[in-house]
Amino acid sequence: MTSDTALPQHHLPAGGRLLLAVAVMFAMLMPWWMARQRATQSFPGFLIPTMTPHEDEAVIFEKTTINPASTLAKAHSATLVEMPDGSLVAAWYAGSGEGAPDVGIYVTGHLPGGVWSEPHLAISRERVMHDLNRHVLALGNPVLVADKDGRLGLLFVSICAGRWSGSSLNITWSPDGGRSWGAVTKLVLNPFVNLSALPRNPPVTLVGGGWAVPIYQEFMGLFPEVLWLQPHDGAFVAAVSRMAGGMSAFQPAIIPLSTRRAVGLLRDAKAEREKMQVMWTEDGGQSWSVPIDAGLPNPNSGVCAVRLADGRLLCAFNDVSPGKRENLRLAVSRDEGRTWQRVATLEEQAGQEFSYPFMIVGKDGRVRMVYSARGTQIRYAEFNLAWIDRQELGIER
Amino acid sequence: MKDTVFYWSAFTPLLLLTWVFQHIPGLRRWWGLAAATMLAVLVTGVVLLPWMPAPLPWWSASLSADFSIVMAALMLIAILQRASGCTFLTRCEWQTAWIFGACAAVVLYSSAFGVGPQNFDAYALGWPWLFWRESLWLFGSCALVAAFLTWRGNRFGYLLLLAVAAHIGRFQESENFWDYIVDPLYAAVSLMAVFWILGSRVFRRASSRP
Structure with a gap:
């Protein structure tokens, strides 16, 4: 870096240099100071949804395939959201194979008391490449969010290199319940060329709007994070906070217990352990306890959990089986996730x-759930508290 | 994607390419200011022309649209220094740049990979609206470093000021302040340079002993 001619250094007197230094210091602190107004929104707490289950409701259990006519070789990672009018929207990725270039995000809807509409391709790889102005190898892991005005958001990953670890998160919005979608925007959430930030489980609505979306890293380590999507000036701003570091517990599910308290359930990638992990927060998701064994097995597979209208927690998970994911079971916890009791096999x-x-609880207190079946099907299950009680009592076990 | 972000994603890789060409033995005499201007024109053409259906920024943005302002400025300065023969940054100022980059890399990337305290992620401090109090550590440290360097007459401090200005103007795709001051390329070069500086000092000290 040497050269022939040196530019003259400034020769300010000591007082002038001090003044300049102070001015530089204040200028450097400007972005921090300007953020103080937005900072009042950080960690506002979880919104506990109001649920009004019907008294003495009969046992309700329904199970159906929502993409029965699909001829695609792979359909996976389904997501579900309840709109303000009580209708449902589901999405998943499907194509010729996981990570294949023809994988797209498919969306379908369900009116109250109606049937699922014909799924349609909502987001294709070509569309994402066009909107983001860059090359994309494949798409995956959609998660839907809906605000109180009925605007639907779709988070999904696009892979720029390699497999899932080379993915980054994008968002797009629909004003008409998923029929049309606006421009796709990339969220920059990671310092290492924005690699690896994936959503999987239901977002939690925050007090004052916005969501805490459980996401995870799988680039160098495997660990859970929270994506904070919060309203600002008519749009949304995004930031990420860490739930835990490490190499094994990831794909978190967040179940709010109160405004400040929540349980986190995690998938376990540690082959010699294979136990679902659990952790808690007491400060609205800002900090989390160290993950511990939840007492349920986890053969390195996705878990999901919700809080029922009566306060119990319900978890859907893959139990022990000769193959890795040959069953899908439900377990209930009455002590905020410390112990679990198996209640049903779906x-x-x-x-x-x-x-x-992927489970949610509707405003009517019913559990609604989507999951992958046989690699090609997306199934929907709906049941109420009466059905869970029956299962827990062993009446239909 | 804003146009500025689109073209910015190609800026640093092209600067890197230019810097590499400048250091090919035998080509040095072609690197006067006039040649640098011609190169800038050529580079603009390359950026706009399609390379296998799409222009170059389309490909570079696929990997990263967020090369740091500091890295791009350092590379531009290195190219201009070599082309013009002027010293825009002295040896001491370059060393400051490497030390700053190495320190930022160690703090940022170790926690980004999940190392360190379980709830701590240095990257989150770059979003002051999320962790307002805690992010004062990042912004305060950078402000103190920049102020100290300015007071000492070290011009690297102005590059940090440039990064802050770009952050306020949302010049990059990222909203995180870290992405304006450090990136993996700057981190790697800085760490190598710091090891080189330390290694050569140790070697000099050892060889000067009787």
Whole structure:
């Protein structure tokens, strides 16, 4: 870096240099100072949804395939959201194979008391490449959010290199319940060329609007994070906070217990352990306890959990089986996730795969759930508290 | 994607390419200011022309649209220094740049990979609206470093000021302040330079002993 001619250094007197230094210091602090107004929104707390289950409701259990006519070789990672009018919207990725260039995000809707509409391709790889002005190898892991005005948001990943670890998160919005989508925007959430930030489980609505979306890293380590999507000037701003570091516990599900308290359930990638992990927050998701064994097995597969209208927690998970994901079971916790009791088996068949459960609780207190079945199907299950009680009592076990 | 972000994603890789060409033995005499201007024109053409259906920024943005302002400025200065023969940054100022980059890299990337306290992520401090109090450590440290360097007459401090200005103007795709001051390329070069500086000092000290 040497050269022939040196530019003259400034020769200010000591007082002038001091003044300049002070001015530089204040200028450097400007972005921090300007953020103080937005900072009042950080960690506002979880919104506990109001649920009004019908008294003495009969047992309700319904199970259906929502993409029965699909001829695609792979359909996986389904997501579900309840709109303000009570209708449902589901999305998943499907194509010729996981990570294949023809994988797109498919969306379908369900009016109250109606049937699922024909799924349609909502987001294709070509569309994402056009909107982001860059090359994309494949798409995956959609997660839907809906605000109180009925605007639907779709978070999904696009892979720029390699496999899932080379993915980054994007968002797009729909004003008409998923029929049309606006321009796709990339969220920059990671310092290492924005690699690896993936959503999987339901977002939690925040007090004052916005969401805490459980996401995870799988680039160098495997660990859970929270994506904070918060309203600002008519749009949304995004930031990420860490739930835990490490190399094994990831794909978090966040279940709010109160405004400040929540349980986190995690998938376990540690082959010699294979136990679902659990952690808690007491400060609205800003900090989390160290993950510990939840007492349920986890053969490195996705878990999901919700808080029922009566305060119990309900978890959907893959139990022990000769193959890795040959069953899909439900377990209930009455002590905020410390202990779990198996209550029902939703699916079980040797040699088949049932995985990636995604559950929500509707305003009517019913549990609504989507999951992957046999690699090609997306199934929907709906049941109420009366059905869970029956299962817990062993009446239909 | 804003146009500025689109073209910015190609800026640093092209600067890197230019710097590499400048250091090819035998080509040095072609690197006067006139040649640098011609190169800038050529580079603009390359950026706009399609390379296998799309222009170059389309490909570079696929990997990263967020090369740091500091790295781009350092590379531009290195190219101009070599082309013009002027010293825009002295040896001491270059060393400051490497030390700053190495320190930022160690703090940022170790926690980004999940190392360190379980709830701590240095990258989150770059979003002051999320962790307002805690982010004062990042912004305060950079402000103190920049102020100290300015007071000492070290011009590297102005590059930090440039990064802050770009952050306020949302010049990059990222909203995180870290992405304006450090990137993996700057981190790697800085770490190598610091090891080189330390290694050569140790070697000099050892060889000067009787």
